[in-house]
Amino acid sequence: xxxxxxxxxxxxxxxxxxxxxxxxxxxxxxxxxxxxxxxxxxxxxxxxxxxxxxxxxxxxxxxxxxxxxxxxxxxxxxxxxxxxxxxxxxxxxxxxxxxxxxxxxxxxxxxxxxxxxxxxxxxxxxxxxxxxxxxxxxxxxxxxxxxxxxxxxxxxxxx
Numbered sequence: 083x084x085x086x087x088x089x090x091x092x093x094x095x096x097x098x099x100x101x102x103x104x105x106x107x108x109x110x111x112x113x114x115x116x117x118x119x120x121x122x123x124x125x126x127x128x129x130x131x132x133x134x135x136x137x138x139x140x141x142x143x144x145x146x147x148x149x150x151x152x153x154x155x156x157x158x159x160x161x162x163x164x165x166x167x168x169x170x171x172x173x174x175x176x177x178x179x180x181x182x183x184x185x186x187x188x189x190x191x192x193x194x195x196x197x198x199x200x201x202x203x204x205x206x207x208x209x210x211x212x213x214x215x216x217x218x219x220x221x222x223x224x225x226x227x228x229x230x231x232x233x234x235x236x237x238x239x240x241x
Contacts, residue, residue, distance in 0.1 A: 083142050085109050087117075087169045099123030103170055107162075109134055117166055126163050136162055171241075176234050179222075187212060188222040188233060195237050 087105045096102035102121025107114050107128070114132035119125075128136050140161045147160035158164075182188055186197040187208045196219075198208055205223055212219050222233045 083109055083139070083146070084111070085139075085165055085169070087166065087173060090170065090173050092170065092174055093121070097121040101167070101170055101174075105166070105170065107166060109139065114139070115162075126166060128162065171238060172234065175237055176230075179230070179234060179237065183223055189216075190220040190222065190229075190233055190236055191216050191218070193236060194240070195233055 086108050088108055090103060090105040092101065092103045094102075098121050100119050100121055100123055102119060104116070104118040107117050109132065112132050114134045115128040115130055115136070117129075118127050130136065140159075143161055143165055144159040147165070149157040149159055150164050151157050179188065182197060186199050187205060189196050189198065189212055198212060200208055209221055209224070212221070220229060220232075222229055
């Protein structure tokens with residue numbers, strides 16, 4: 083089951099306790115739910131528009147995804163709300179990372195994301211300076227989608 087979010091509308095200003103958003107949840111290429119949260123600390127709301135029910139999706143996720151660790155000895159089953167939350171954060175942080183790429187050199191160094199402001203300097207000059215101090219640095223700006231995905235994974239893991 084491939085679950086993805088489309089037509090995401092996220093508002094950080096309205097997000098108080100939880101993320102304020104509205105999105106479409108697509109499963110295996112078909113629209114399944116309209117999802118939303120008002121950002122005031124409540125659970126997500128799902129309106130079924132496809133053939134899957136929320137219970138069917140939760141049962142599949144529980145069987146096919148690892149439980150979410152919430153601390154030392156506490157975990158909960160992976161459900162649609164956790165899946166949507168993960169996908170939403172990936173989309174929001176991916177958009178933020180793309181914005182940063184316009185004005186900064188972004189590098190993965192020692193499993194950390196570091197940013198170096200370009201300040202109207204050419205990307206090649208800043209890249210040479212970073213590689214001179216750390217030849218193992220992976221530059222995200224001039225790399226492909228796989229490196230961007232890796233940078234996003236590192237960024238989300240540090241949160």
